[in-house]
Amino acid sequence: MRLLIVEDDAALSRAIIKVFRSQGLAVDHVSSGRDALEIVKMEPYSAMILDLGLPDMDGLQVLKTIRQAHFNIPILILTARDATTDRVVGLDQGADDYLSKPFEVAELEARVRALIRRGQGNPEPTLHLGNLKLDRASGAAYVCDQLLELTKRERAVLETLAVRVGNVVSKARLNAEVFSYDDQVAPNALEVYIARLRRKLEKSDIEIVTVRGLGYLLRVAK
Numbered sequence: 001m002r003l004l005i006v007e008d009d010a011a012l013s014r015a016i017i018k019v020f021r022s023q024g025l026a027v028d029h030v031s032s033g034r035d036a037l038e039i040v041k042m043e044p045y046s047a048m049i050l051d052l053g054l055p056d057m058d059g060l061q062v063l064k065t066i067r068q069a070h071f072n073i074p075i076l077i078l079t080a081r082d083a084t085t086d087r088v089v090g091l092d093q094g095a096d097d098y099l100s101k102p103f104e105v106a107e108l109e110a111r112v113r114a115l116i117r118r119g120q121g122n123p124e125p126t127l128h129l130g131n132l133k134l135d136r137a138s139g140a141a142y143v144c145d146q147l148l149e150l151t152k153r154e155r156a157v158l159e160t161l162a163v164r165v166g167n168v169v170s171k172a173r174l175n176a177e178v179f180s181y182d183d184q185v186a187p188n189a190l191e192v193y194i195a196r197l198r199r200k201l202e203k204s205d206i207e208i209v210t211v212r213g214l215g216y217l218l219r220v221a222k
């Protein structure tokens with residue numbers, strides 16, 4: 001799950017980035033509308049947080065440009081403006097949700113998680129795959145109701161495969177969804193995470209299959 005944050009307030013940006021990274025999301029941050037329009041085309045973002053008061057252009061213009069280009073990325077707008085018209089215009093121009101500043105970070109987290117789930121076509125907060133249960137709010141994974149000790153990266157890889165159960169996910173796509181531009185990633189990092197996950201999932205009903213030349217596929221094996 002990769003998140004794009006477009007916000008020019010440095011302190012607020014740091015706080016939001018920290019929260020979502022601690023949950024295992026890959027997070028990229030830009031502070032101008034121009035950069036947002038560039039970067040949104042480059043990576044498979046699961047959602048975008050968009051501030052309306054940007055230094056170079058109005059966030060509503062960024063939103064409009066993205067929608068006109070037919071990008072379906074779920075977008076939550078952040079606005080310091082309390083005017084109802086801004087929220088109405090934002091939603092009418094294709095935003096999926098909004099939050100007024102100041103806000104509780106916990107509410108932002110919950111709203112973004114809901115947006116990501118809906119964007120993936122599955123609003124269910126818990127995934128059940130055989131005896132594996134994945135709580136997408138907390139990120140916790142259980143096998144036969146026993147908590148699996150996973151690092152946040154392992155969780156991210158598992159969730160990315162689990163939401164597409166039965167379908168091959170290419171290595172490029174997995175890398176793009178699990179790591180941000182700021183992550184220092186060894187070339188074989190993904191293989192290492194997959195190997196660790198397989199070991200940790202030995203008692204589960206699911207297996208992660210390597211599809212040569214294509215990528216990985218998670219399936220319920222038993």
Ligand code: CA
Binds near residue numbers: 007008
């Ligand atoms: Ca701003």
